[in-house]
Each structure stands twice: as C-alpha cells, then as structure tokens.
Amino acid sequence: MESFAALRAHVETLAAALPPFGSGSGYRTTASPGAASRQRSGQGEDFWQYRSQTPEDTAGAIDWRRSATGDELFIREHELQSARLLSLWVDGSAGFDWRSDARLPSKADRARVLLTAIAMRYCETGDMAGVMGGANGASMTSHSPGRMLDDFLHIDGESRVPAVPEPQAAHLILASDFYQPLDDLRSWIEREAGEGRTGILLQVVDPKETDFPYSGRVRFRLPGTGLEKIFGRTETMRDDYLARFAERQDALRTLCQSVGWQFLSHKTSDEPLETAFALLQLLSVEGAG
Incomplete structure (x- = not known):
C-alpha cells in the first residue's frame, strides 16, 4: 500500500484531468446545484x-x-x-491489496484512487459521496478527499461484501477483484437493486491475473494467509486458468444485467484516466447526473 500522501496526490492529479461531471453523453442538468x-x-x-x-x-x-x-x-x-448521494466501497481484503510488481499500484490502491477522484468530480455540483461503513460519513468530497481515503483505508477486511449503504443512497460503486464466491454478493446486489438503487461493479485486476505469464515451477501464495502451493509446469495451466477467469467476468456481467447495473474492468498496468472517465459516463447514463 502506498502512503496516504502519495494516494492523495494521485487522486488530485486524476481528478484534475477529468472533465466536469455530467459534461458527456446522457447528462441532464438540474435546476440548482446538487439537486436531482x-x-x-x-x-x-x-x-x-x-x-x-x-x-x-x-x-x-x-x-x-x-x-x-x-x-x-x-x-x-x-x-x-x-442532493444526490453516491455510496462507494473498496474491497478491504488482503487479497485485493496485492500487486505482482513493485512498479505497479496494488489493486486496492488503484481502486481507492479511482473512486475518490470520481467522488471529487461528482460532488463539485453540491452533491454528496461517502464510503459504505465509513466512519466519516457522507460529505462533499470535492473539498475533503482525505476523509474518503481515510475511510477506504479502514474498511473491514474480514468481509468481502459491502456494509449496508445509507438509506438515501441512490447510486453505488463497488470495487474488488470479485474472486470471492458470488452467492453472498449476488444476494446483496439483488437486495439493493430491489430498493431502486443503480450500481456499477468495478473489477480491478493485476496484469499477471489477466495474462498468467507463468512457466515452469512456481510457488503461489494466498495474500493475508499462510497458504501456499507449488505448481510444476504452470504453462500447461494457462488455458484452463484463462477460461475460468473469463467465466468469472461473464458471471459478473450477467449478474449486473439481471438487475440493470453496469460492469467495468480495469487492469492496474493501464492508465486510470480512461476508466475514471468511463465511470463518470456510466453514472451520467444511469441517472446520477
């Protein structure tokens, strides 16, 4: 995990590169700032x-x-x-706070930066954003990105399902690699969608998870646990692994489609700006703008 100061600097740089929220397709202005x-x-x-x-x-x-x-x-x-309220969640598990290369951000750090930068833009018109289960509560994050980052850094890592959002929350973004069993997550999403909330699942992954560039004898460890296993001839596992990875993404897309939500995937080796812009566009199209 990067330092708090480094994360905040990344957030402010990314937010500054983004266009004003709602300037793209699907945006509908409201009569007064922060009003929907x-x-x-x-x-x-x-x-x-x-x-x-x-x-x-x-x-x-x-x-x-x-x-x-x-x-x-x-x-x-x-x-x-x-005022509209955007509720956000970043997976706090050790497996999500992982990177394959010191030159890359961890999956969790990239998610924290993306969602906080999005929240800064979202709140510029007077709306509010907050972290589900966060101690600081919802606020106009455009003025206080540090509060949101602090909440993201203290999310309960024992649960891979978000806390219950505030009652007035209308729009949700969940960020994870979504490698956990999907039954609990599916129940959570179906409940929130049934309450009329729109949502986006943002899958953040490491390039070695998408490409599986391994060969020969490799020791794999499960972050946050003492579990590890050595596999030989890992190159023979690649096709099966990639098929299972694609199957998981298809399952996430299907889950989102079933409740009218959106699915987006991001690789930590890619620049964050394109994904951040796509998130803003999806929020606008879904009526958050």
Missing part, C-alpha cells in the same frame, strides 16, 4: 404541475396568470429536488 429531480412535488425550481387552490394555500402561492383564464384559482407546483 424526484418526480414529485416539493421544493425546487422546475415546474411540476398545476393544481387547484386549497384553503391552506396563501395568496402568494397562486399563479395569477394561469388563474386569469377562468374562474378557478391555480397553484403552480415545483418538482421536489434534493
């Missing part, structure tokens, strides 16, 4: 509907221009708007 339409009447600036006056309405609430067309008095209602 809720498809019902309430406090806001966008016109929602006319309704007849009731005894509780004051004279100032009457739309006199509309009322002048007939004998009935009409009230002009506005669409309810409220």
Whole structure:
C-alpha cells in the first residue's frame, strides 16, 4: 500500500484531468446545484404541475396568470429536488491489496484512487459521496478527499461484501477483484437493486491475473494467509486458468444485467484516466447526473 500522501496526490492529479461531471453523453442538468429531480412535488425550481387552490394555500402561492383564464384559482407546483448521494466501497481484503510488481499500484490502491477522484468530480455540483461503513460519513468530497481515503483505508477486511449503504443512497460503486464466491454478493446486489438503487461493479485486476505469464515451477501464495502451493509446469495451466477467469467476468456481467447495473474492468498496468472517465459516463447514463 502506498502512503496516504502519495494516494492523495494521485487522486488530485486524476481528478484534475477529468472533465466536469455530467459534461458527456446522457447528462441532464438540474435546476440548482446538487439537486436531482424526484418526480414529485416539493421544493425546487422546475415546474411540476398545476393544481387547484386549497384553503391552506396563501395568496402568494397562486399563479395569477394561469388563474386569469377562468374562474378557478391555480397553484403552480415545483418538482421536489434534493442532493444526490453516491455510496462507494473498496474491497478491504488482503487479497485485493496485492500487486505482482513493485512498479505497479496494488489493486486496492488503484481502486481507492479511482473512486475518490470520481467522488471529487461528482460532488463539485453540491452533491454528496461517502464510503459504505465509513466512519466519516457522507460529505462533499470535492473539498475533503482525505476523509474518503481515510475511510477506504479502514474498511473491514474480514468481509468481502459491502456494509449496508445509507438509506438515501441512490447510486453505488463497488470495487474488488470479485474472486470471492458470488452467492453472498449476488444476494446483496439483488437486495439493493430491489430498493431502486443503480450500481456499477468495478473489477480491478493485476496484469499477471489477466495474462498468467507463468512457466515452469512456481510457488503461489494466498495474500493475508499462510497458504501456499507449488505448481510444476504452470504453462500447461494457462488455458484452463484463462477460461475460468473469463467465466468469472461473464458471471459478473450477467449478474449486473439481471438487475440493470453496469460492469467495468480495469487492469492496474493501464492508465486510470480512461476508466475514471468511463465511470463518470456510466453514472451520467444511469441517472446520477
């Protein structure tokens, strides 16, 4: 794991290279910063509907221009708007906080940087973001990326399933290699999707996990445990390994498609900017923007 200062520097550099949130395809502006339409009447600036006056309405609430067309008095209602909340999670397990080469970031560090940079852009319009299970709570992360990084660094590593998001969270991003058994994760996602939440699964992997460039006798260790095993002629395992890797990605895509979520994969040897931009685009298309 990189130092806190190094991670924050990477976050700020990446966020500065990204366009403003929602500037791409699918973006729909709202009437006021940090407000998302809720498809019902309430406090806001966008016109929602006319309704007849009731005894509780004051004279100032009457739309006199509309009322002048007939004998009935009409009230002009506005669409309810409220700040949006993006909830994020990075797998805290030892297996995810791993890298095959000291010149590469660990999978967890890359995920922390990507999601914090995304949150900074997301919050620039007045919206909020937070880490599921984080001690610092949701905030306008554009002003305090360090709070989010701190929460990411202290996620419970014993569970490979996120904590329950805050009730007002509407959009979720989960980052992991997703090598764990999928039954618990599937149940979690189906429950949250059933609550009307949109989501993105971001799979972050090391290049040696995607390419399996091994040959001969190799000792493999499971990070965070004392488990290890030596395999001989590892080059003969490559085709079976790659088939199982592709099968896992297909299972993740199918899970996302079944609930209307999105799946995205990122390799730590690749530059993070393209993936960060893709995440912003997916958030916009899914209605977070």
